[in-house]
Amino acid sequence: MPSIRTKCFQEIDITDSSLFHFPCGLPGFEQERYFVFLNRPDSHPLMFMQSAHTPELCFVLLPVFTVAPRYRLALDEEALTGLQLPLTAQPKIGQDVLCAVIVCAQGNGEPPTVNLLAPVVVNLHDRIGLQVIQTQSGYSHRHPLVAQEELVPCS
Amino acid sequence: MLVMRRRAGESLLVGENIEIQVLQVSGARVKLGINAPASVVIVRREVQITQNENRTAARSVNPGAIESLLNALPALAAPTPEPEKCQDFDESHNLGLS
Numbered sequence: 001m002p003s004i005r006t007k008c009f010q011e012i013d014i015t016d017s018s019l020f021h022f023p024c025g026l027p028g029f030e031q032e033r034y035f036v037f038l039n040r041p042d043s044h045p046l047m048f049m050q051s052a053h054t055p056e057l058c059f060v061l062l063p064v065f066t067v068a069p070r071y072r073l074a075l076d077e078e079a080l081t082g083l084q085l086p087l088t089a090q091p092k093i094g095q096d097v098l099c100a101v102i103v104c105a106q107g108n109g110e111p112p113t114v115n116l117l118a119p120v121v122v123n124l125h126d127r128i129g130l131q132v133i134q135t136q137s138g139y140s141h142r143h144p145l146v147a148q149e150e151l152v153p154c155s
Numbered sequence: 156m157l158v159m160r161r162r163a164g165e166s167l168l169v170g171e172n173i174e175i176q177v178l179q180v181s182g183a184r185v186k187l188g189i190n191a192p193a194s195v196v197i198v199r200r201e202v203q204i205t206q207n208e209n210r211t212a213a214r215s216v217n218p219g220a221i222e223s224l225l226n227a228l229p230a231l232a233a234p235t236p237e238p239e240k241c242q243d244f245d246e247s248h249n250l251g252l253s
Binding site: 007008026027028029043045046057058059060102103104105106111112115117118131133135141142145146 | 204205206211212215216221
């Protein structure tokens with residue numbers, strides 16, 4: 001069984017069925033065509049999207065509904081075709097596709113954000129992925145991960 | 156910002172070598188044609204935003220950042236019952252398929 005080195009974990013064994021093909025790569029990483037999704041109980045609900053070819057490249061993602069429970073995915077014809085999905089209906093998140101957003105952990109005191117403008121969408125049946133830029137959506141590419149409002153204690 | 160009014164079929168020049176032509180206007184959409192040397196990179200603005208955001212996000216991944224993320228997300232990270240097979244790392248590669 002082939003194995004790959006990972007950025008956040010040890011070397012792991014992979015099978016063909018754990019590889020996801022991104023025919024266009026990701027914006028900024030166009031050459032990265034294969035990723036593996038990893039999750040661990042101790043880092044729930046974070047997901048790790050590890051490049052199969054570049055051990056140093058790993059994205060941290062969150063399922064979109066964890067961040068935005070009413071998130072609306074509107075895939076145009078080009079995106080549906082790219083994901084090999086039927087053009088007749090929008091895919092159901094969690095059923096037809098995995099929809100997750102890339103977390104920017106920032107650091108240096110900056111609060112973490114997620115990119116709601118451009119979610120990673122994966123056709124679960126054919127294991128094809130695409131980062132879809134939802135131009136008309138009005139979603140932010142730097143949506144604060146933690147609500148800005150302070151919690152008010154009950155008294 | 157320089158503002159210019161153009162109709163379909165008209166064009167404008169940026170420098171010596173770049174021509175941007177308005178091909179079609181329909182409703183809220185404008186179709187543009189661009190003639191430029193191959194060395195000039197042309198991307199949609201939102202693609203560039205996503206490229207930059209992806210690069211920043213990739214750089215931000217390290218063990219310390221992941222730990223502070225988990226600490227910052229007590230609500231999201233609240234322990235939920237994990238399916239039995241998620242306990243085994245090797246079985247948890249296929250998110251969504253498992």
